[in-house]
Amino acid sequence: MLIFERSRPGRGATAQAPQSPAEVSSLPERFRRSSRVPLPELSELDVVRHYTRLSQKNFSIDTQFYPLGSCTMKYNPRACNSLAMLPGFLNRHPLAPASHSQGFLACMYELQEMLTDVTGMKGGVSLTPMAGAQGEFAGVAMIRAYHDARKDTARTEILVPDAAHGTNPATATMCGYTVREIPTDDSGDVDMAALEEALGPHTAGIMLTNPSTLGVFERRIKEIADRVHKAGGLLYYDGANLNAILGKVRPGDMGFDVIHMNLHKTFSTPHGGGGPGAGAVGVSERLRPFMPIPVVAREDGGRYRWLTEKDLPQSIGRLSAFAGNAGVLLRAYVYMRMLGRAGMSRVADFSTLNANYVMARLREKGFELAFPERRATHEFIVTLKRLAKETEVTAMDVAKRLLDYDFHAPTTYFPLLVPECLLIEPTETESKETLDAFVDAMAQILEEARTSPDKVKGAPYTQPNRRFDEVRAARELDVAWRPGTGVGEEAREGRAG
Amino acid sequence: MPFIPHTETDIKDMLAAIGVNGIEDLFDEIPSALRSGDLKQVPEAQSEMEVTRLMHERAARDQVALNFIGAGAYEHHIPAAVWQIATRGEFYSAYTPYQAEASQGTLQLVYEYQTMMTGLTGMDVSNASLYDGASALAEAVLMSVRANRKAKARRILMPLSVNPVYRSVTRAIVGGQGIELVDVPFDAKTGRVDPAALKAFEGEDITALVIPQPNFFGVLEEVDALTDWAHAQGAQVIGVVNPVSLALLNPPGEWGDKGADIVAGEGQPLGAPLSSGGPYFGFMCCRKEHVRQMPGRIVGRTVDADGRPGFVLTLQAREQHIRRSKATSNICTNQGLVVTAATIHMALLGPEGLERVAGHCHANTHALVERLKPLGIVPAFSGEAFHEIAFRLDRPVRPVLAAMAEQGVLGGYPLGEDFPELDDLLLVCATETKTEADLDRYAEVMKAALAAG
Numbered sequence: 047m048l049i050f051e052r053s054r055p056g057r058g059a060t061a062q063a064p065q066s067p068a069e070v071s072s073l074p075e076r077f078r079r080s081s082r083v084p085l086p087e088l089s090e091l092d093v094v095r096h097y098t099r100l101s102q103k104n105f106s107i108d109t110q111f112y113p114l115g116s117c118t119m120k121y122n123p124r125a126c127n128s129l130a131m132l133p134g135f136l137n138r139h140p141l142a143p144a145s146h147s148q149g150f151l152a153c154m155y156e157l158q159e160m161l162t163d164v165t166g167m168k169g170g171v172s173l174t175p176m177a178g179a180q181g182e183f184a185g186v187a188m189i190r191a192y193h194d195a196r197k198d199t200a201r202t203e204i205l206v207p208d209a210a211h212g213t214n215p216a217t218a219t220m221c222g223y224t225v226r227e228i229p230t231d232d233s234g235d236v237d238m239a240a241l242e243e244a245l246g247p248h249t250a251g252i253m254l255t256n257p258s259t260l261g262v263f264e265r266r267i268k269e270i271a272d273r274v275h276k277a278g279g280l281l282y283y284d285g286a287n288l289n290a291i292l293g294k295v296r297p298g299d300m301g302f303d304v305i306h307m308n309l310h311k312t313f314s315t316p317h318g319g320g321g322p323g324a325g326a327v328g329v330s331e332r333l334r335p336f337m338p339i340p341v342v343a344r345e346d347g348g349r350y351r352w353l354t355e356k357d358l359p360q361s362i363g364r365l366s367a368f369a370g371n372a373g374v375l376l377r378a379y380v381y382m383r384m385l386g387r388a389g390m391s392r393v394a395d396f397s398t399l400n401a402n403y404v405m406a407r408l409r410e411k412g413f414e415l416a417f418p419e420r421r422a423t424h425e426f427i428v429t430l431k432r433l434a435k436e437t438e439v440t441a442m443d444v445a446k447r448l449l450d451y452d453f454h455a456p457t458t459y460f461p462l463l464v465p466e467c468l469l470i471e472p473t474e475t476e477s478k479e480t481l482d483a484f485v486d487a488m489a490q491i492l493e494e495a496r497t498s499p500d501k502v503k504g505a506p507y508t509q510p511n512r513r514f515d516e517v518r519a520a521r522e523l524d525v526a527w528r529p530g531t532g533v534g535e536e537a538r539e540g541r542a543g
Numbered sequence: 544m545p546f547i548p549h550t551e552t553d554i555k556d557m558l559a560a561i562g563v564n565g566i567e568d569l570f571d572e573i574p575s576a577l578r579s580g581d582l583k584q585v586p587e588a589q590s591e592m593e594v595t596r597l598m599h600e601r602a603a604r605d606q607v608a609l610n611f612i613g614a615g616a617y618e619h620h621i622p623a624a625v626w627q628i629a630t631r632g633e634f635y636s637a638y639t640p641y642q643a644e645a646s647q648g649t650l651q652l653v654y655e656y657q658t659m660m661t662g663l664t665g666m667d668v669s670n671a672s673l674y675d676g677a678s679a680l681a682e683a684v685l686m687s688v689r690a691n692r693k694a695k696a697r698r699i700l701m702p703l704s705v706n707p708v709y710r711s712v713t714r715a716i717v718g719g720q721g722i723e724l725v726d727v728p729f730d731a732k733t734g735r736v737d738p739a740a741l742k743a744f745e746g747e748d749i750t751a752l753v754i755p756q757p758n759f760f761g762v763l764e765e766v767d768a769l770t771d772w773a774h775a776q777g778a779q780v781i782g783v784v785n786p787v788s789l790a791l792l793n794p795p796g797e798w799g800d801k802g803a804d805i806v807a808g809e810g811q812p813l814g815a816p817l818s819s820g821g822p823y824f825g826f827m828c829c830r831k832e833h834v835r836q837m838p839g840r841i842v843g844r845t846v847d848a849d850g851r852p853g854f855v856l857t858l859q860a861r862e863q864h865i866r867r868s869k870a871t872s873n874i875c876t877n878q879g880l881v882v883t884a885a886t887i888h889m890a891l892l893g894p895e896g897l898e899r900v901a902g903h904c905h906a907n908t909h910a911l912v913e914r915l916k917p918l919g920i921v922p923a924f925s926g927e928a929f930h931e932i933a934f935r936l937d938r939p940v941r942p943v944l945a946a947m948a949e950q951g952v953l954g955g956y957p958l959g960e961d962f963p964e965l966d967d968l969l970l971v972c973a974t975e976t977k978t979e980a981d982l983d984r985y986a987e988v989m990k991a992a993l994a995a996g
Contacts, residue, residue: 049655049890059891062622064975068902070791072909074927077763079793082894084662093890094624097652097883101633104648108632114641121546122636125591131626131816134602139612140820141956143948146608149601150819163584176674176821179863179875183716190719213875215868222719225868263572294570295577314546318880319649320639320671320840322822338715363715367615367677367708367809368820380598384545386588387581396547398569403557421572449645457641460864477548478557504848509644512848519845519857523834525668526658527844 049096050527053086059093103510104319105454111480113404115425115457115469116211116259118289118311120397123381126314130376140368144351150372151350155342157379164390165288165305166298167328172337174326174370178286181306181325182217182253187362188304188329188336189251189280190221195336195360198278201250205279207236209260209461214253214284223250230463234262234417236270245277255284256300257291257423259461260416261401261469271301280304280333288312289473290398290424293391303330312393313378324374335360340369396474397424404472404481411489416464425471427464428456434466439495439502441466446513447494447505451487545588608951609981613931613972614759615676615706616820617812619787619900620976621884622891625814629884639840639876643855644847649879650854653842656886663789664782664806665796666828670839672877676809677709679825680753680783681716682838682872683807686829687751687779688722689871690804690836694777696748702727702736704758705783707961727752734762734924734933741772749778754803756784756792760958761908761931761970762924763792770799779804786826787812788929790894790901795828805829814888815881824878824885835861838872903975904930907982911973914986918993923968931972933958933965938996940969946992952985954992 088096105112112119138150158171165171175181186204193201204218208227215225226244229237236254252274256264264270271281283297283305289312297305309315309324317323329337339361340352352369355361385393401422408428409415416427430441445455445468457469472481495502506512524531549557554566563569589597610618629635633648640646653671660669673679684699701710701724714724725744730737735758752773757763766782773780782795782803795803811823829837835858843857863870892900908930912922915934922928923935936943940957947954959966973982 048651050658058893058895059622060896062620062624062891063896064899064903067899068906070902070905072927073791073905073929076767077792077927079789079791080797083790083897085659085889085892085894085897087893087895088890090622090624090891093887094628096890097628097887098631100648100652101628101631102648103646103651104633104637105642105645106633107636112638114638117638119636119638123546123591125595127630127635129595129598132598132602134605134607136816136818137607137610137618138605138819139607139610139618139817139953140616141612141614142605142607142610142953143945145948146953147605147819149604153598153601159584163582166579176678177874177876179873180674180678183873187715187719211875212863212865212867212870213873216863216866216870216873219868219870220716220719220873222721265572265574268574268577291573293582294579295573296579299577299579316635316880317638318878319634319637319646319652319883320879321876322674322824322878322881323876363718364708364712365678365715366675366712366821367706367823368675371821372819373816373822380594382585383589383594383597384591386545387585389545389588390582390585391579392544392547394570395566396544396549399549399554399557399561399566402561402563402569406561421569445642446644449642454645455642475546475548478553506644510647511644511851511853514643514847514853514855515845516855516857519843519855520860522845523668523831523857524844525654525834525841525857526661527654 048527050086052088052092052096055087057087057089059088059090062090110452110454111476111484112454113456113470113472114454115471116286118471118473120314120473121475122314122316123384126377126380129380130373135376148350151342153376153379155344155350157375158342160382161307161326162328164292165328166296167305167330168298169329169331169334171326171328172341173375174338174340174365175306176366176371177321177323178306178308178325179213179217180365181327182213182284183220184327184338184362184365185282185304185306186217186221188333189282191336191360191362192280192333193250200247203248204250205244205252207254208463209258210253210255211259211284211286234258234260234420235264235266238266241270242273245273249277249279251280251282253282253284255286257287261423261426262417262420263423267300286311287424290394292394294394304333309374309378314381315374315377322371322374324371324378336362338362338365393474400472400474400476400481401425404470404485407485408488411485412492416467425469428468428470429464430466433495437495437499439499441468443502443505444491447491447502448487449506450508453484453487608948608953609984610953611971611973611985612953612956614956614970615708615809616817617972618817618974618976619812621814621816621888624891625884625887628887629880634883635880640856647853650842652883652886654844654854656882657842659886659889660826660828663786663794664828665794666806667831668834669826669828670837670841672882673825673827673839673874674878675821675823675825677712678716679807679827680709681713683781683805683827684713684717684722686836686838687781687805690833691750691779694748694750696750697721698723698725698748698750700725700727700744700749700752702729702753704729704736704760705753705755706759733926734760735764735926736769745776749776751779751781753781753783756782757788757929760924760933761928762926763929766798770803774801782806784808785812786810787901790897804833810885813885815884822878822881824881836871839874840877900975907973907975907977908932911971911982911985914982918990930974931970933968933970936967936969939966942996943992946995947988950988952988954989
């Protein structure tokens with residue numbers, strides 16, 4: 047049932063609002079709305095129960111194993127949340143003067159320093175981008191600003207491997223570049239001959255993810271960096287997979303000029319049902335003048351202040367109204383302090399151990415790996431191409447059936463160049479028992495696919511809904527409720543079990 | 544090991560299953576010359592107890608004074624239930640609802656959110672949110688360039704009465720795409736878009752006019768006349784609105800004869816704490832005919848294989864993971880958790896509660912006008928205001944604000960930061976959170992600051 051169907055005229059959560067209406071006669075009639083806002087009228091209990099019940103229809107890290115490749119669904123420590131929500135942080139107005147902000151600014155400064163250290167980006171870090179995609183935007187905009195500042199304006203092209211996240215080419219376009227795709231060779235590395243052919247005086251830069259979205263480490267990264275730099279281009283590092291190499295190898299040492307980090311992945315801030323994220327960017331020394339503002343500086347005497355347009359006049363500018371997703375940044379800060387120096391490389395150690403373990407176990411159960419000769423990084427790819435041909439059971443069917451076994455599905459059909467793929471990322475916070483149970487479920491589904499494929503193709507059976515008619519959703523667009531079109535009690539209120 | 548559950552036995556068994564001797568062997572594809580040395584800036588680990596103490600000390604240093612700053616972020620009471628429910632693990636630690644059958648909680652909530660936002664703005668459709676108000680305006684500008692097929696010039700009229708940071712963020716985001724943002728001056732007397740300045744653009748090729756309501760000075764623009772003017776020029780109207788104000792103000796969908804085409808704004812006043820500037824959320828609504836040009840995620844209602852209703856992400860063919868370099872935007876996420884809070888917040892307040900909040904904001908700010916009159920401080924503009932007013936002092940504002948801050952009152956935002964010629968103007972907001980005593984205190988501290996100066 048929708049919240050609107052629970053509404054009754056005249057009901058209300060009166061303790062939550064001012065006790066009486068206010069005098070607003072000074073507001074001229076021509077500016078006033080003629081009808082009331084159509085919000086539901088409910089008691090506090092109505093609202094609390096409705097949304098508590100809705101929450102129970104979600105899979106989440108706190109309730110299920112969530113091996114969604116490329117998303118790093120690791121445990122989000124509760125202390126990060128409660129400490130970021132202390133009243134001193136929560137009630138601080140973003141434009142409060144520095145004299146009333148030293149506690150917050152100290153956290154932000156130290157976070158910048160820690161991220162600079164773990165990424166090896168010697169020009170420093172700006173925390174302001176509000177998500178990975180905005181971090182990408184900041185990065186490519188800096189590449190553009192760098193070339194523009196040198197009057198090197200013939201560089202109009204950004205190279206992107208065909209395995210890249212969709213955000214990479216979309217970002218390059220937003221920054222006014224044309225995109226050229228670079229193919230991948232059979233072992234999952236960048237095709238060097240194709241790269242060489244693509245490079246030239248029109249090359250502004252290349253966007254790379256390492257480990258790549260194929261779940262393998264790009265072994266010739268140094269050679270790629272040298273060739274791109276020789277052609278006059280810059281290297282952008284997409285930090286989506288930083289979890290795999292934290293404390294092991296740094297993007298700065300690989301030769302990257304600019305990177306973004308997904309703090310909601312590697313540094314365990316919550317995914318929140320699709321955000322908010324945080325996409326901090328790190329730069330080499332030559333890109334420092336172009337960093338997005340504001341950035342926190344520490345002055346002699348230990349006081350902190352914001353650097354703005356006045357300090358960084360060549361900056362690409364501001365990307366958010368204030369200073370990014372501050373509350374998310376505080377959560378990442380607390381997480382890094384609890385992990386500490388030794389904890390950084392442990393993240394890479396155990397996320398890699400877990401991925402290689404699940405990979406070995408699934409291979410033993412008869413699953414086909416996309417890159418059987420390679421090490422898994424923190425994730426790896428299974429391809430169900432052969433299974434689909436033999437049984438018509440697809441990667442999507444296996445994903446849906448996993449929900450019946452109470453596991454969230456891995457990422458499906460990404461990267462696009464591996465047919466019928468599942469991208470599996472267990473993360474370091476999962477125990478061996480959980481991984482074993484997942485492997486058993488996968489094996490069971492493989493067996494079902496061979497003996498009763500229709501059962502798998504019809505999954506899921508245990509969720510609030512069966513599979514949806516997505517074509518109808520797009521064709522008969524219904525994106526906002528209007529009176530008289532409720533879902534009523536038809537929708538199952540819980541899982542049928 | 545913090546947050547890692549492996550026992551010695553687990554590690555031994557797992558390595559044996561993989562067929563390697565140690566964890567380090569798993570990194571043998573990384574060239575050894577590239578391997579990191581020791582970290583220097585990351586301190587040794589702290590326990591939860593230690594880091595709790597550290598964060599309490601830091602937060603206490605920022606324990607905020609009585610706050611009268613608005614300028615794009617507004618202090619409102621947030622019911623206790625809002626964040627208690629939003630931070631339930633099932634909402635907090637889920638991701639984008641890629642598996643719709645296992646994400647009906649988030650999906651239905653977003654559908655309810657979209658419905659509430661269309662009700663507030665009077666528009667047909669809403670997306671699932673964008674990052675914040677400033678970046679939402681940038682996306683709205685890009686959207687109107689795609690959606691207004693009559694206009695060829697990629698030219699946006701951007702009044703100087705639009706929040707200066709929104710203007711600068713828009714410049715940073717759309718700058719690479721050859722879009723021209725043209726300043727439109729305001730009338731120094733009313734604080735509104737100057738109608739005479741607009742006249743100069745008549746007959747020109749314009750993609751859209753941005754209309755802020757209320758504008759950055761807190762003043763209400765003549766939205767009906769502006770909307771009709773823009774449409775007569777073949778331009779679209781992008782409304783930038785404060786969602787709380789819409790409990791009282793005419794919604795953008797009803798501006799002028801035809802209403803706004805795209806509406807964007809900052810969602811923070813709907814249940815997001817000030818929190819040093821984020822996370823907030825940007826909202827965006829539009830007319831149905833433009834929905835395929837809208838960026839960001841959209842949730843739609845459909846039926847499942849058994850004919851039962853339910854919710855899915857829809858119109859994904861606009862998005863980067865399908866369209867790649869031809870997508871409507873590179874945006875990948877929304878601000879899901881904050882939208883969760885906002886939806887619960889709106890459901891709790893309801894129409895009456897939100898109207899009371901908006902009404903008390905308006906009344907308190909106007910009550911402050913009365914308190915300041917005896918000090919010789921009056922509003923700088925003649926245009927009517929919603930809940931924020933620019934006052935003119937007889938001297939530069941910044942030293943006065945510094946003196947007030949020392950007394951524990953954050954007295955407002957100095958407009959000289961963005962408009963050097965308005966160095967004596969102070970932008971002040973008194974929301975429903977301010978009591979009679981708070982208003983008295985403001986006047987008292989202001990009086991003392993002026994006397995000392």
